[in-house]
Amino acid sequence: MTTALSITPVAVVTGGARGIGLGIARWFLARGYRVALLDIDAVTLERTEAELNDATRVLALVCDVSKPDQVQQAFAQVDARFGRIDSLVNNAGVAVFKTIGTTSFEEWRTVLSTNLDGPFLCTQACVPIMLRAGAGSVVNIASISGLRASTLRVAYGTSKAALIHLTKQQAAELGTVGIRVNAVAPGPVDTEMAKLVHSVAIRSDYHDVIPLNRYGLVEEIAAVAGFLCSADAAYVNGQVLAVDGGFDASGVGLPTLRKMAAGGA
Ligand code: NDP
Numbered sequence: 001m002t003t004a005l006s007i008t009p010v011a012v013v014t015g016g017a018r019g020i021g022l023g024i025a026r027w028f029l030a031r032g033y034r035v036a037l038l039d040i041d042a043v044t045l046e047r048t049e050a051e052l053n054d055a056t057r058v059l060a061l062v063c064d065v066s067k068p069d070q071v072q073q074a075f076a077q078v079d080a081r082f083g084r085i086d087s088l089v090n091n092a093g094v095a096v097f098k099t100i101g102t103t104s105f106e107e108w109r110t111v112l113s114t115n116l117d118g119p120f121l122c123t124q125a126c127v128p129i130m131l132r133a134g135a136g137s138v139v140n141i142a143s144i145s146g147l148r149a150s151t152l153r154v155a156y157g158t159s160k161a162a163l164i165h166l167t168k169q170q171a172a173e174l175g176t177v178g179i180r181v182n183a184v185a186p187g188p189v190d191t192e193m194a195k196l197v198h199s200v201a202i203r204s205d206y207h208d209v210i211p212l213n214r215y216g217l218v219e220e221i222a223a224v225a226g227f228l229c230s231a232d233a234a235y236v237n238g239q240v241l242a243v244d245g246g247f248d249a250s251g252v253g254l255p256t257l258r259k260m261a262a263g264g265a
Contacts, residue, residue, distance in 0.1 A: 005034075008057075010082045011229065012036045012075075014065050014122055015092030017045040019191035020141065023218035024089050027226040029057065036078045036085075038063040038122075039092065065092045065118030075125035085129045087229040090119035090163075091141040097152040097197040108155045115159035116166065123170060123181070130179055137229040138174070138181040140167045141221075144244045147185055160185075164240050171238030180237040182228045187244030189216045208255050212245030 011028040015021040016037030025035045029052070036059040039045045049060040059081050063074040078085060094114045096107045119140050130136030145153045146160025163183065170181040188194055188206045194215075198206070207213050224243045227233055242248040 009086040010034045011087040013089045014038045021091040023222035027222040040064045066113035071121040088126045088138045100154045111155035135178040140183045142183045142185045183240040185242040186221045210245040
């Protein structure tokens with residue numbers, strides 16, 4: 001029997017316990033979706049589930065997105081509980097900021113397995129469920145570090161550049177069956193992850209190279225991820241949208257230009 005609840009759209013957000021993922025989950029909840037949050041951090045996930053306080057529409061599942069068996073199990077649980085998936089946001093990610101010489105193989109594998117294997121596995125698990133409704137949308141959360149190289153990001157930047165290409169592979173293949181896949185490449189956002197890897201000096205450097213001269217907000221990333229999942233983006237497939245205050249568009253000289261502008265030049 002088709003009920004009102006069974007046709008309510010469903011979004012899955014990985015890394016949804018906090019930060020950008022939680023912001024994206026709130027975007028979907030505000031628009032009437034049911035939302036499954038998948039996260040490796042059981043304690044924060046439990047706290048977030050309690051805060052959202054919406055047992056009918058929120059399903060919180062502890063899941064390491066880099067582990068095939070855990071991913072299969074989590075998506076089976078989402079399917080059993082909600083019966084459909086309309087949108088998947090592959091947001092879970094980890095950052096290690098170290099030089100090429102000091103990044104251990106274990107750190108390299110951790111970053112690649114979470115940031116790249118995770119979206120591969122979650123999308124693979126999700127597609128058969130999406131296909132039952134004949135349509136769906138996937139958004140991969142990449143990074144400006146996947147668009148432009150920088151120091152200390154050998155593992156992180158490479159994982160995000162690969163995720164951007166994975167997005168295009170997925171869009172090319174899954175577009176033929178009605179599933180759109182796009183990527184968002186956020187600039188710096190002041191989350192727990194950023195607090196961990198952005199030193200005072202790096203923060204100042206970011207301001208120097210971003211025309212808008214500030215960090216982005218969780219809500220600003222969520223709005224774009226949500227848009228890409230929505231019917232408003234029905235013909236957008238295989239794109240990478242940088243939400244970065246103009247970082248990717250600009251070159252050298254912003255601090256000088258700001259000084260000139262301040263001096264009335
Ligand atoms: P946070 O670290 O604040 O949140 C990420 C969440 O994902 C955490 O709860 C984390 O748990 C969880 N997670 C980590 N590994 C896994 C895993 N293997 N399986 C499931 N969940 C996992 O990060 P942000 O909100 O800042 O970042 C979200 C995404 O946005 C990431 O992909 C990041 O790379 C990207 N991004 C962030 C930017 C920023 O400046 N903040 C800039 C550009 C991109 P735990 O705490 O245990 O690790």
